[in-house]
Amino acid sequence: MALRLTDAEVRAHRVATHLGGIDVLDTGIQDTPPGSTARLALAARGDGDLSDSALVHGARGTMHLHRAADLPALAAALRPDDPSDLRKQHFGPFFAALDRPIGGALDEVAGAMAAALASGARCGKGELSTALQETVDERLRPWCAGCAAHHVDDALFRLASLPAGLRLVPNGDGSADFVAGPPLPRGDPETARRELVRRFLRYAGPTDRDGLATWLALSPAAARRWWALAEVVPVEVDGRRLFLHPDELDAARAAPPARGVRLLPPYDPVLELGDRQLLVPDPARRKQVWRPTANPGVVLADGAVAGTWRRRKGTITVTPFAPALDLRALAEAAGEEVVVAES
Numbered sequence: 001m002a003l004r005l006t007d008a009e010v011r012a013h014r015v016a017t018h019l020g021g022i023d024v025l026d027t028g029i030q031d032t033p034p035g036s037t038a039r040l041a042l043a044a045r046g047d048g049d050l051s052d053s054a055l056v057h058g059a060r061g062t063m064h065l066h067r068a069a070d071l072p073a074l075a076a077a078l079r080p081d082d083p084s085d086l087r088k089q090h091f092g093p094f095f096a097a098l099d100r101p102i103g104g105a106l107d108e109v110a111g112a113m114a115a116a117l118a119s120g121a122r123c124g125k126g127e128l129s130t131a132l133q134e135t136v137d138e139r140l141r142p143w144c145a146g147c148a149a150h151h152v153d154d155a156l157f158r159l160a161s162l163p164a165g166l167r168l169v170p171n172g173d174g175s176a177d178f179v180a181g182p183p184l185p186r187g188d189p190e191t192a193r194r195e196l197v198r199r200f201l202r203y204a205g206p207t208d209r210d211g212l213a214t215w216l217a218l219s220p221a222a223a224r225r226w227w228a229l230a231e232v233v234p235v236e237v238d239g240r241r242l243f244l245h246p247d248e249l250d251a252a253r254a255a256p257p258a259r260g261v262r263l264l265p266p267y268d269p270v271l272e273l274g275d276r277q278l279l280v281p282d283p284a285r286r287k288q289v290w291r292p293t294a295n296p297g298v299v300l301a302d303g304a305v306a307g308t309w310r311r312r313k314g315t316i317t318v319t320p321f322a323p324a325l326d327l328r329a330l331a332e333a334a335g336e337e338v339v340v341a342e343s
Contacts, residue, residue: 002236003244003252003253004235005236007278009253009255011258012255012257012303015258016255024045026203027199029064029065029268029269031267032063032267033175034168034174034176035172036170037266037267040265041268044262053066054071055169055170055176056162058078059215061090061155063168071162071181072185073191074192075162075184076187076188076191077195078159079103079189080103081222082102084219085222086222088219092155095156099139105156107163108137109152109156110161112131112132112135112136113132116128116135117178117179120180122180125177130151132152136152140153140156165181166178166179167179190229193229197227197230201230202247204273205242205243206235206243207243208241209223209224211275231245233246257302258300258302258303260329261300261326261329261333263299264298265297266295268297270300271290271295276290279305288319289308297309297310299325306322307319307322316338317339318338319341
């Protein structure tokens with residue numbers, strides 16, 4: 001019989017796991033815009049030291065902050081085996097029409113990137129893209145109507161930047177430049193994926209295969225292969241069959257109740273790794289938390305998502321999901337003035 005957990009127990013486990021330190025760098029922290037949300041997520045966990053970290057295009061090709069030491073394994077894990085591994089809705093139609101093995105395409109673009117940027121050199125995305133026009137096969141440079149030019153497909157560009165050893169340096173205006181880092185040795189994909197799935201289960205659990213697919217923008221077939229690498233045990237949460245890693249069972253049972261109010265930044269790992277239905281049961285509320293662009297931050301009250309917040313004209317404006325939020329507790333959590341908007 002599967003272990004049964006209540007919603008409150010799941011929330012308690014998630015808060016204890018995510019907010020007890022900076023180990024969430026195990027899976028990376030999304031940084032959108034670059035230089036903003038990852039720093040806030042670390043600060044929410046009591047740490048702002050970025051000295052051993054690197055900003056790269058990681059999961060889903062989006063910018064994530066990782067430990068520099070983890071980059072070789074990350075690059076090995078995220079290297080697709082086939083174009084069909086990638087979720088078309090996220091990565092676009094380019095890979096569906098690719099006329100060669102995807103590994104070869106990645107290697108060609110990554111090699112050209114590494115050659116274009118000398119060690120320690122820095123340049124913007126447009127400058128690097130222009131440099132690739134002289135060295136990358138034209139079949140990997142489709143016509144872009146927006147730029148009125150042939151350039152490397154954007155998704156391919158992002159996926160190739162990590163194995164090329166490129167890191168990102170925020171400019172402070174919402175953009176970032178690429179800088180050449182040390183070459184990344186190529187690791188074993190299966191070993192790297194097994195470890196990445198293990199880390200995902202620690203911070204996302206209880207979850208399921210669809211949760212993994214969403215996090216990595218994998219196709220269903222690829223998600224099945226990744227999931228087969230995992231060691232999991234079933235748990236029942238509110239009538240749903242979900243899964244934990246066996247090592248997390250005791251922690252899930254023993255987590256102290258989640259108490260207090262916290263303001264989590266947009267794209268915090270609690271939001272990006274956790275099961276969205278468990279975090280926000282109301283579908284209409286989920287659309288307020290996870291938007292097509294520019295997600296808000298959230299108010300976490302006793303481990304539950306109780307509202308959203310945005311910074312407007314130097315003031316944090318909170319939109320509660322229920323009228324019971326304590327304004328004084330919100331202000332203490334934010335460390336500054338808070339205005340509660342009408343929900």
